[in-house]
Amino acid sequence: MLAIQDIENLFRNSLSNETLSYSYLPINNNPSFLDYDNIIAVMIIREDENGKKVPIGYGVTQKITNNQYYVMMNVINGNYLNKYVSINDNQTYFKSFNHKNLSILSIDNIYNIFNNHNIIKSPISTYLLPYNTVFGDSDVKSVMEILFDETIKKFDINNNFYLNKNMTIDFMYDSNKIGREEELMVMNGIGFNVVDKMYFQKCTHTLESLKISTENVFNYIGECLVIGKDNLGMVIEYDNFVIGINRKDFLEHLFKLGNVNGLVQVDDKKDAIGYILIMNNHILGCYGDDKNIQMNLIKNILPKLDDITDVTFFLNCTDDSLATKLLENALEIKEIRRHHTLSIIEKINWNKIGIIGIGCHIF
Structure with missing residues (x-):
């Protein structure tokens, strides 16, 4: 049983x-985020020495637009x-853990990169780098490569x-060796070699320290209304103005999870x-016409x-007065590094994005 x-x-x-x-x-x-229609999840399992099936890799990719995809999770x-x-x-375990957005794969054989007789060259992603399309071994791949390749297959976007x-x-990035190795592998082995110019950080506060950071905030003239069914359409329209894409389905799905407020x-x-x-x-996200x-x-x-419980959020820290204020009393700060396969995302109103939805969305 898995x-x-x-x-x-x-x-x-x-x-x-x-x-x-x-x-x-x-x-x-x-309800769960795995139910969201625009994501594909891949799990790789193997049998341990006791005959138990255990997961050793899990990847989730989200479709943002027809040409933009976001790797939400890629853990090994x-x-x-x-x-x-x-x-x-693995049809057996797919049925036992049945979900329309999840594929389960079993490991047949494991190969070390180096052994006494051979050096197995690091395979290059079939879809992300064209060399392997002609010369590569499509049967033997790194676990990380499989997580990427399988989601690309499932989205049916592998052509070009x-x-x-x-x-x-x-x-x-928090000085964790495994995290750094994974970063280098996706850059050099899979093709995420375009480094983003934006600067993001994960910030952790106590509720009290966050109150101190916001105590002298200008009280904006107007109302702060609780988001509900009657005004969610207004939020979706404003979100479209800030982000430049329609996230109606994404925002509606978030509220189905039951513990989302706004x-x-x-x-x-x-x-x-x-x-x-x-x-x-x-804090999943904070968007506004200005920093006040x-x-x-x-x-x-x-x-x-x-x-x-400590409060967490991901800050857009690029030349940002709001970020400077919120970082002052933080308990912990961790750097976020963003990479792309093709290009940096342009034409976004970054000045209107204070807290970004890293982990569940690209913005």
Whole structure:
């Protein structure tokens, strides 16, 4: 039997799992992010010495637009990071853990990169780099490569992927060796070699320290309204203005998870000029016409946060006065590195994005 707990343990500290407050999997038939139509998940399992099936790799990719994709999660058991494997579809365990957006693969054989007789050259992604299309060994790949390749297959975007599609991934850098090795592998081995110019950080606060950071905030003239069914359309319209893409399905799905709350800031004409979303004690995103509005939204959402659990969020720190203020009393700060396969994402109103939805969305 493939245990839910084993899967949770594998990606417990991933960006997506923390961002979604551990509501990623459909446990006890509860709504989950895995139900969102625009994601594809791939899990790789193998049998341990006791005959138990355990997950050793898990990847999730989200379709943002027809040409833009976001790797939400890409985690590998450290013992398999430098292993190359051959795999097959596991119909038995797919049925036991049935989900329309999840594929389960079993490892047939494991190969070390180096052994006494041969050096197995690092395979290059079939879709992301064209060399392997002609010369590569499509049967033996790294675990990381399989996670990427399989989601590309499932989205049916493998034709000319390297030329036409852009894929983005975020890494949280905290001096963790495995994390750094993974980053180098996706850059050099798979093709995420376009480094983003934006500067993001994961910030952790106590509720009290966050109150101190926002205590002198200008109270914006207008109302902060609780987001509900009656005004969600207004939020979606404003989000489209800021982001430049329609995230209606994404935002509606977030609210189906049950523990998402938010506020929308309106002006004297009752038009939206900003909004903020939280999931438990994680701030999913904060968007506003200027930094005063963004900070005001953060201040007004604080009463909805638990005073026992630390508050977390991902900051857009590029030449940003809001970020400078919020970083002052932080308990912990971790750097986020963003990489792309093709190009940096342009034409985004970054000045209107204070807190970014890293882990569950690209913006």
